[in-house]
Amino acid sequence: MQQTNFAAIEKKWQGRWEKEKTFEVDEKSKKQKHYILEMFPYPSGLGLHMGHALMYTLGDIYSRFKKLQGFNVLHPMGYDALGLPAENAAIKDGTLPSKYTKKSIDNFTKLFKKFGISYDWTRTLSTSDPSYYKWDQWIFLKMLEKGLAYQKESSVNWCSKCETVLANEQVQNGMCWRHEETPVQVKKLKQWFLKITDYADELYEGLSDLKDWPERTKTMQRNWIGKSHGTQIMFEINKKEWPIFTTRPDTIFGVTFMVVSAQHTRLDSLVTPEQEMEVDKFLKKLKSVSEKDFGAMEKEGVFTGSYAINPANNEKVPVYAGNFVLADYGSGMVMAVPAHDKRDFEFAKKYKIKITQVVSGDSITKKAYVGEGKLINSEKFNDISNTQAKEKITSWLEKKKVAKKVINFKLRDWGISRQRYWGTPIPIIHCEKCGAVPVPQKDLPLKLPEKVKFGKGNPLETATEWIKTSCPRCKGNAKRETDTMDTFVNSSWYFLRYCDSSNDKAIFDKKKANYWTPVDYYFGGSEHACMHLIYSRFYSKFLRDIGLVNFDEPFTKLFHQGFVQGADGNKMSKSLGNVVDPYEIIDKFGVDTLRLFLFSVASPDKDYSWSENGIIGSFKFVKKIINYYSEVKISSSKKDIQEKFAQTVTLVEKNFEKIEYRKVTILLREFFEQFSKEKENSKEILEGFLILCSSFCPHITEELWEKLGNKDFISNAEWPKGKIVKQEISQNNPTSKIIEEIKSIQNKLNSSYEKIYVYVLPFELSSINQSKIKNTFKKDVTIFAVNDSKKYDPKNKAKNTRPGKPSIYVE
RNA sequence: GGGGAGAUGCCGGAGCGGUCAAACGGGCUGGGUUUAGGACCCAGUAGCAUCUUGCUUACGGGGGUUCGAAUCCUCCUCUCCCCACCA
Numbered sequence: 001m002q003q004t005n006f007a008a009i010e011k012k013w014q015g016r017w018e019k020e021k022t023f024e025v026d027e028k029s030k031k032q033k034h035y036i037l038e039m040f041p042y043p044s045g046l047g048l049h050m051g052h053a054l055m056y057t058l059g060d061i062y063s064r065f066k067k068l069q070g071f072n073v074l075h076p077m078g079y080d081a082l083g084l085p086a087e088n089a090a091i092k093d094g095t096l097p098s099k100y101t102k103k104s105i106d107n108f109t110k111l112f113k114k115f116g117i118s119y120d121w122t123r124t125l126s127t128s129d130p131s132y133y134k135w136d137q138w139i140f141l142k143m144l145e146k147g148l149a150y151q152k153e154s155s156v157n158w159c160s161k162c163e164t165v166l167a168n169e170q171v172q173n174g175m176c177w178r179h180e181e182t183p184v185q186v187k188k189l190k191q192w193f194l195k196i197t198d199y200a201d202e203l204y205e206g207l208s209d210l211k212d213w214p215e216r217t218k219t220m221q222r223n224w225i226g227k228s229h230g231t232q233i234m235f236e237i238n239k240k241e242w243p244i245f246t247t248r249p250d251t252i253f254g255v256t257f258m259v260v261s262a263q264h265t266r267l268d269s270l271v272t273p274e275q276e277m278e279v280d281k282f283l284k285k286l287k288s289v290s291e292k293d294f295g296a297m298e299k300e301g302v303f304t305g306s307y308a309i310n311p312a313n314n315e316k317v318p319v320y321a322g323n324f325v326l327a328d329y330g331s332g333m334v335m336a337v338p339a340h341d342k343r344d345f346e347f348a349k350k351y352k353i354k355i356t357q358v359v360s361g362d363s364i365t366k367k368a369y370v371g372e373g374k375l376i377n378s379e380k381f382n383d384i385s386n387t388q389a390k391e392k393i394t395s396w397l398e399k400k401k402v403a404k405k406v407i408n409f410k411l412r413d414w415g416i417s418r419q420r421y422w423g424t425p426i427p428i429i430h431c432e433k434c435g436a437v438p439v440p441q442k443d444l445p446l447k448l449p450e451k452v453k454f455g456k457g458n459p460l461e462t463a464t465e466w467i468k469t470s471c472p473r474c475k476g477n478a479k480r481e482t483d484t485m486d487t488f489v490n491s492s493w494y495f496l497r498y499c500d501s502s503n504d505k506a507i508f509d510k511k512k513a514n515y516w517t518p519v520d521y522y523f524g525g526s527e528h529a530c531m532h533l534i535y536s537r538f539y540s541k542f543l544r545d546i547g548l549v550n551f552d553e554p555f556t557k558l559f560h561q562g563f564v565q566g567a568d569g570n571k572m573s574k575s576l577g578n579v580v581d582p583y584e585i586i587d588k589f590g591v592d593t594l595r596l597f598l599f600s601v602a603s604p605d606k607d608y609s610w611s612e613n614g615i616i617g618s619f620k621f622v623k624k625i626i627n628y629y630s631e632v633k634i635s636s637s638k639k640d641i642q643e644k645f646a647q648t649v650t651l652v653e654k655n656f657e658k659i660e661y662r663k664v665t666i667l668l669r670e671f672f673e674q675f676s677k678e679k680e681n682s683k684e685i686l687e688g689f690l691i692l693c694s695s696f697c698p699h700i701t702e703e704l705w706e707k708l709g710n711k712d713f714i715s716n717a718e719w720p721k722g723k724i725v726k727q728e729i730s731q732n733n734p735t736s737k738i739i740e741e742i743k744s745i746q747n748k749l750n751s752s753y754e755k756i757y758v759y760v761l762p763f764e765l766s767s768i769n770q771s772k773i774k775n776t777f778k779k780d781v782t783i784f785a786v787n788d789s790k791k792y793d794p795k796n797k798a799k800n801t802r803p804g805k806p807s808i809y810v811e
Numbered sequence: 812g813g814g815g816a817g818a819u820g821c822c823g824g825a826g827c828g829g830u831c832a833a834a835c836g837g838g839c840u841g842g843g844u845u846u847a848g849g850a851c852c853c854a855g856u857a858g859c860a861u862c863u864u865g866c867u868u869a870c871g872g873g874g875g876u877u878c879g880a881a882u883c884c885u886c887c888u889c890u891c892c893c894c895a896c897c898a
Contacts, residue, residue, distance in 0.1 A: 003848085040813045083898060114854045156896075167896040216815055218894080223814055300812090324812075343812080411895095418896060487898065526815080531895055563892085600836065602824060607817095607891075611823065613837050616849070621836095623850090662825075744864080759827075762878080786878040793867060803829055805864095 004626055006700070013702045014116055018171070022715055023067075023118040025074055027515045034071035036063045037495055039524030039532070040078045042487075043104035044085050048111045049572055050564040050610065053582045054598050058561050058659070059523040059601070060117045064695040065656045067118070068719045070735040074516050076498040077112060077119040081128035083487045084167055087422040090454040091178075097422040101128050111582065115591055115700050118715070127490035132497065133424040134445030136355030138491055139539070139617060141427060141438050142546055148195040151436065154415055155263055158187035163457040165189070165419040169488060181573045186263075192426055192483060193495050196538045200225055200409040203537055212557035214605075217529045224530040226410025231394045234402040236309040236318060244448050245330030245408050247738045249397070251337040252312040253378040253585040254358035258319045258350065259334050261327035270319055272305025279304060279321060299324045299347045311336075311402040312393070313379065320687035322347065328412045359386045411503045411776065414535065416486040421452055421459035423484030431471035431478040440472050446480075450480055458482055476699035491532055495519050495554060510548060518551045519765065526560035533558075559659050562607040563596075580610050592621045592697035599661035599696065621669060622697065624676070629704045633680040649722030652692050654740035661696075683708065688720035738806050739776050746807055753810040758783045759791065760797040760806045 014178060017023065025775045027033075037058035041052060056077075063075040079101075086097035086104075112119060121668035125132050145147040153208060157166040159176035170177040172185050196203075206217045230247040235258065244258075260267060271279045283300040301322035308319050325334050325341055338348035339357040345368035348355050357364050361373040361599035375381050375389050386390060397403030417426070427446045429441035439446050452459040460482040461467070471478040499516045500508040518540075524532075533555075540554040566578025585594050597618035602608035637645075648671040655663040671689065675681055687708060694701035694714045738758055756777065762769060762785040774781045784791035786798045797807040 039898095044898085082896070085897075165896065168894095170896080220815060224894085234827095334820075414895075420896080447862085456850085488895085491898085527893060528898085529815085529893075534895090602854090608823070611837075614823070617836050627851095662835080669835070759878085772867085784878095788878080791878090793878095801829085801878075805830075 001170050002699075004590075004623070006592070007587075010114075010116065010699045012590050014113060014697045016702075017116075017118070017713070017715065018121075021711070022713060023073075023075065024122055025072055027512055031070055031073065033516055034066045034521075034523050035074045035519045036066065037076070037498075037519045037523070039114040039522070039528065040080050040336075040491070040494060041108060042080045042083055042085070043101060043108050044140045045089060045100055045104045045107075048107065048582060050106075050580055050582055050598075051113065051572075052111065053522065053594065054564050054604070055525070055762070056112060057115060057598055058604055058661075059521075059597070060115070060560075061661060061695040062521060062523075062656065062659065063118055064416040064698065064699035064715065066630060066690060066713065068694070068717060069653075072719065074498070075119055076501075077117070077121070078122040078123075078494060078498065078501075079108065079127065080487065080491050080494070081105065081126045082133070082422065082423050082484075082490055084422070085455070087420055087459075090459075091419075092434055094454075098128065101126075101422075114583070114586065115595070123498050125213050125312065125494065125497055125501045127424075127494065128422070128651045130445040131504060132432050132448045133266040133490065135493075135497070136424040137427040137439070137444050137446055138441065138507060139493065139543075140489075143194060143440065143542065144438055146542075146546070148198060148542065149192060149679050151192055151593060153188050153265070154193075154417075155186050155188055156419075158185045160185060163453075165458075169364055189417075189419070191415055192428075192481075193415050193417075194486075194538075196410060196414045196535070197411055199413045199541050200228070201407075202541060203534060204409075205410070206537070206553060207498045210553060210558075210714070213431035213555075214526075214558060215562060217526065217533070217558065217560065220529045221448075221534060224411065224534065226408075228408050228410075230406060231390075231403050232312060232331075232406045233335070233397060235554050236311070237306055240269075242308065243331045243335055244333055244335050245406065246335055248337065248340065248379075249393045250375065250386040250391070251340050251358050251401070252310065252397075253308050253375075253381070254339050254356045254392055255312075255315075255335045256338060256354045256356055257317050257336045258308045259322040259336050259344075259347065260304070260319060261332040262301075262321045262323050263327035264321075264332040265327070266332075267304075267321055270304040270306045270321075275303055275305035278302050282321065289713075299343060299350065301347060301351065302350075307646070309360075310399065311397060315806060318353070320347075320351070327440050329410060330408060336709075338368065340368055340370055342368050342370065344368070373440055380691075411534075414486075414538075416489055417483040418486055419458040419482070420484055421448065421454070423487060424489060425460075426481045426485055428481035429471060429478045430481060431476060432473060433476055434471055434473045434494040437471055437473050437478070443472075448484075460484070470511040470546075483649065484613050488532060488535050492535045493543065493635075495522075495536075496543070496549065507548070513548070514550055517549060518553060519555045521557045521559065522555040522558050523561060529560075559605065561604050562602065565607055565609045565732070567610045567612065578610075585615065589615060589619045590622070593622050594680070594698050595698075596622065596696045599666045601662070603662050604659060621672075622700065623786060625672065625693070626704070628672075628676045631679075631688070632676075632686065633761075634683050634686065634708075637675065637680075637682040637685045638678065641678065641681065641685060642673060644674055645688060645720075646722050649688070649692065649720050651722075653719070653722060656695070664692075665696070668696075684720075687717075690710075690714060690792075691717050691720055735767075735772055737804065738768065738773055738808075741806060742773070742777060742810075755811055756781045757792060757797075757809040758806050759786050759793065759800060759801050761785070761803060761811070762787050764803070764806075769810055 012373040036059055038056055063073055065071045081101045086100045089095045089100045090097050090291045124562055129132060141147055156169050157165050159179060159182055161179045161182045162176060166184060176182045176184055194430045204227045207221055210218060227245050230245055232243050232245050233251040235243045235244055260270060260594060279302050301320040304319045304321050306319045307316045309316055336344040338344040338355040340359055355364060356377055357375040358375055358377050360376050361369045361371050373386055373582060375384050375386055381389050381393060394403060394405060403655060425446045425448055427444060429437045429439060431437050449463035451463055453462040469478050469480055496508055496513055503509060535552050543549045568574045572579045597615045600618050601614055648667050651667050652664050675685060690701045690705055702714050756779050760783060765785045768783055770781060770783055786801045794808055797809040
């Protein structure tokens with residue numbers, strides 16, 4: 001047994017793959033295409049952790065498997081390089097975002113190469129590259145053209161000291177991250193939005209076609225888009241009509257107040273002079289718009305002084321401004337029915353507002369009753385079930401022309417404006433005369449200026465020369481838009497750019513994109529379930545509508561990997577000191593062992609804790625394989641090994657397909673246990689086993705493959721043939737099984753008996769030869785199906801019955 | 812506040828109606844082997860028993876469906892994750 005130099009083997013094969021362009025692909029292949037993608041990383045300077053290692057190996061294993069199966073596999077990688085951390089680094093220690101980003105990207109590339117990930121590096125891209133974000137701008141202009149990009153006022157978190165908009169993560173306990181004593185304020189700015197809501201229904205309905213997406217992800221998206229059928233009811237306030245959306249028109253007679261969002265643009269028009277002070281005081285109290293805090297906040301409000309008239313009974317109810325009503329959902333005002341809504345109930349209790357029960361059911365003295373029931377206190381609708389009442393009251397109000405049925409979505413338009421530097425500049429010029437004018441396409445990319453100052457405000461505001469420009473329409477004085485785009489814009493279509501990443505004439509070649517897309521298997525974290533994965537779907541649909549792509553859904557299959565936690569079960573973090581550095585592990589055990597171990601512990605969609613002991617187990621297995629291959633004699637394999645191999649191949653294939661890598665490792669171990677007991681084996685078996693292992697352990701399998709005398713790479717090998725797994729049905733005669741059982745009981749029994757009762761499963765009953773049993777024992781034999789309610793079974797023996805294993809009672 | 816996932820033996824975790832005292836690792840115990848490296852091999856690892864297939868107790872807790880539940884339903888308790896200016 002000799003020491004294996006893993007590092008040398010890894011370097012050798014990584015070099016050869018690169019030299020021979022093993023993983024570079026094009027559209028000319030005769031093989032069937034397969035597009036495998038892992039969500040590209042944000043290259044953060046914090047470096048790489050086991051989570052990255054897990055995620056990218058996850059895709060790589062599948063990708064290598066597909067290649068072995070004979071597909072033309074596209075497996076690219078790039079960097080989602082624009083974003084806040086690079087800018088924070090600039091603010092904190094003066095590093096230029098571009099420099100920071102480049103360094104981080106180099107770090108990541110190093111890791112990917114170290115791991116032997118099979119990327120086609122010729123297609124790599126970085127979103128911070130103007131040749132990439134040029135096309136972000138191009139798409140933006142297309143959306144503008146189609147009326148899908150527009151400006152409106154919207155609230156942001158604002159720190160008066162930084163004079164900057166704050167991200168949610170920069171708000172800490174309502175204070176600025178850099179100025180602990182400065183409370184975050186709410187500020188309104190004119191910002192750019194993309195009209196994702198135009199696609200709300202298609203995004204919602206399309207989910208049911210995504211058969212190979214995790215159910216939970218689809219559920220989350222459905223809840224996010226939040227399609228709900230309801231009724232819009234007109235309430236009159238100060239002689240003006242206010243439409244109110246509700247899913248509970250049946251409770252209209254229980255409305256005792258209204259709540260308008262504190263952020264509502266028309267709030268001012270509701271506040272009476274007497275209440276002005278109170279309302280102002282309240283608004284000042286609402287510090288942050290961060291929705292994280294939004295939910296945690298206690299329900300609070302203030303009376304505006306106005307009253308609304310309930311169209312159902314003409315009752316006057318007070319209008320409050322509240323912090324728990326969303327300005328953008330529905331009409332920004334809700335009708336409150338405290339008897340039957342939890343939030344309304346809390347609010348009514350707090351401000352001592354009347355509570356009227358209109359659906360009979362539990363008492364409402366302590367909490368709201370949200371269940372079903374018959375209507376009460378509802379005039380002519382009394383005694384109707386509330387579900388029926390929804391319809392009836394709606395049509396009654398419709399006739400009175402004060403209501404209509406509507407479909408409402410929770411999804412809001414996508415605010416893409418960021419008052420930051422390290423993002424894609426929005427290609428707009430603000431002209432004093434012409435307003436917001438798009439930058440002409442020929443002027444793209446609109447590059448980020450380099451002469452900026454970081455620290456206070458939006459750095460782009462300090463690029464005075466860059467800002468100053470002339471209007472493309474009237475040539476008059478104009479200023480550039482200084483907002484940049486949300487980085488989710490960049491990641492919404494990057495998978496298309498990989499198909500033709502160096503194209504400088506077009507966003508991509510349509511033919512190439514149509515060949516590779518849609519992505520067949522997409523790997524990434526579940527935290528993206530409701531953002532990136534919805535935005536990408538939206539972008540795809542838009543690009544389809546302008547004739548660039550020919551699919552409806554960008555990702556056919558989707559897989560979410562779990563988290564790798566520290567050995568203590570907590571998230572790996574520096575402060576907890578439980579971080580495991582991939583490089584250290586590789587130095588100790590080699591990449592292949594790590595790759596194997598990452599999928600030996602748990603199913604990859606689950607979180608699991610790192611364990612040093614565990615990796616030793618994988619290391620042992622790798623070493624066993626190497627040792628066995630150095631000793632085995634090549635001749636022929638026994639028949640049972642050949643059979644087991646065929647079976648293993650089939651099962652491995654099946655489990656790879658389901659990303660059940662853990663089961664694959666079990667199958668590989670089991671098969672290895674069996675065939676490595678032999679001193680000699682056939683070349684076919686020896687090579688075949690290596691192929692099965694090569695997705696996990698590409699380097700050492702290449703090495704052993706070469707030692708077996710192969711000239712080409714194992715990476716280019718052909719997947720071995722499997723056989724249909726024999727169904728091992730234990731159909732060995734139930735009658736003789738019963739006889740056997742009775743005999744064994746006879747042996748143990750001292751006393752004599754006259755009657756034999758046999759209990760079998762219902763479906764087995766017909767296949768039992770009762771007379772044969774009778775003849776064998778010359779006793780009275782009765783056979784019952786286990787579910788026979790009239791069976792004689794004083795000792796309750798029937799409960800032990802199993803398939804192929806009857807239970808017996810004698811007396 | 813809303814949404815999602817989960818709870819299995821000493822540990823990590825499979826299992827998703829019968830073949831389950833429960834795969835596969837790790838740990839531990841006993842034996843062998845080697846004594847040169849975190850080495851290797853075999854057996855055992857809920858309790859009891861007449862220790863080749865027997866009984867009892869077991870898959871967070873309670874209740875239910877079923878001939879039969881770790882697996883299905885329901886309630887409870889606890890844990891983790893996500894929420895649109897972090898990507």
